[in-house]
Amino acid sequence: MTNTVGKAIRKWGWLFALPTFAAFCIGFIVPFIFGIYLSFMDFTTVTDATPVGLANYKEALSDPEFWRALGTTVLFTIVTTIIINVIGFAIAYMLTKAIKGSTLFRSVFFMPNLIGGIILGYVWQLLLNGVLSKWGASLTFSEKYGFWGLVILVSWQQIGYMMIIYIAGLQAVPSDIIEAAQVDGATGPQRLFQVILPMMMPTITVCTFLTVTNGFKLYDQNLALTNGAPSNKSELVALNIFRTFYGRVGYEGVGQAKAVVFFLIVAAVALIQNKLTTSKEVEV
Structure with a gap:
């Protein structure tokens, strides 16, 4: 019985973890990566961003x-x-x-x-x-x-x-x-x-x-x-x-x-x- 349960968990466990993983990616990973990208941009909205290289970091530091x-x-x-x-x-x-x-x-x-x-x-x-x-x-x-x-x-x-x-x-x-x-x-x-x-x-x-x-x-x-x-x-x-x-x-x-x-x-x-x-x- 224990082996059967263990096999089922190994086979289908990812399916139960998928919603949490998707929420983590949407709510954290994607905004984090996009935030790093925007740190190299001059923008007022995310649709008008233009690259400025390291200028933002020089100004910040x-x-x-x-x-x-x-x-x-x-x-x-x-x-x-x-x-x-x-x-x-x-x-x-x-x-x-x-x-x-x-x-x-x-x-x-x-x-x-x-x-x-x-x-x-x-x-x-x-x-x-x-x-x-x-x-x-x-x-x-x-x-x-x-x-x-x-x-x-x-x-x-x-x-x-x-x-x-x-x-x-x-x-x-x-x-x-x-x-x-x-x-x-x-x-x-x-x-x-x-x-x-x-x-x-x-x-x-x-x-x-x-x-x-x-x-x-x-x-x-x-x-x-x-x-x-x-x-x-x-x-x-x-x-x-x-x-x-x-x-x-x-x-x-x-x-x-x-x-x-x-x-x-x-x-x-x-x-x-x-x-x-x-x-x-x-x-x-």
């Missing part, structure tokens, strides 16, 4: 605002990756203990992830501006306020999501290994840093990858919270690309070139991060 936005994005990603993963793991570690009401706490911490980024941006804009107004300031008063406001917003939203993943990882750690370490006299911190964390590296790899990529591609919260103000100094790369593409007539090709460069940077960073964390994983 010589734009100081693009590099400033990239620097802000890198710093933002580093800060949020550390905060989200450290706090998310700490909460997960506490909630895997025998704490009364831990299920309720998990739901409460996870709920911010269910709210859309645009809505969160406007809500936190009201909250943070209400606090800053006591000192005669606002999120748009300085790029520092906008930056740290964005860090608070994104960390608050994503900590609960990473917490759920860390809880699953902690529950997958073999209890007999922890018990053996305890019998050998290992203290709580020793069990955490020398037993649990090494066993958690696959989960840490996933969470770090998600937070790094989310940090780099963040757009909606940035748009709603500060819209890049003041003077576009608090904008991240995704918002800079959008503003170039839609906010400057004749710069559509430059915006597309920025998007391609940004994709290459994010892909390289994600691959390096994944390689570094995967190399620290241990086998059970």
Whole structure:
């Protein structure tokens, strides 16, 4: 019976995968390839594109605002990756203990992830501006306020999501290994840093990858919270690309070139991060 089912899956499995594969090609592969093509064109619509060679890339790479936005994005990603993963793991570690009401706490911490980024941006804009107004300031008063406001917003939203993943990882750690370490006299911190964390590296790899990529591609919260103000100094790369593409007539090709460069940077960073964390994983 098992062999018959296996043969049927091998014979007809592609048929069931075909709709998903077709949707992936139509929704991602084709637009991606077409986007690379347009990055070498001067266009206002896709029907009037004319080749310009590497001119769009030269214009994109010589734009100081693009590099400033990239620097802000890198710093933002580093800060949020550390905060989200450290706090998310700490909460997960506490909630895997025998704490009364831990299920309720998990739901409460996870709920911010269910709210859309645009809505969160406007809500936190009201909250943070209400606090800053006591000192005669606002999120748009300085790029520092906008930056740290964005860090608070994104960390608050994503900590609960990473917490759920860390809880699953902690529950997958073999209890007999922890018990053996305890019998050998290992203290709580020793069990955490020398037993649990090494066993958690696959989960840490996933969470770090998600937070790094989310940090780099963040757009909606940035748009709603500060819209890049003041003077576009608090904008991240995704918002800079959008503003170039839609906010400057004749710069559509430059915006597309920025998007391609940004994709290459994010892909390289994600691959390096994944390689570094995967190399620290241990086998059970």
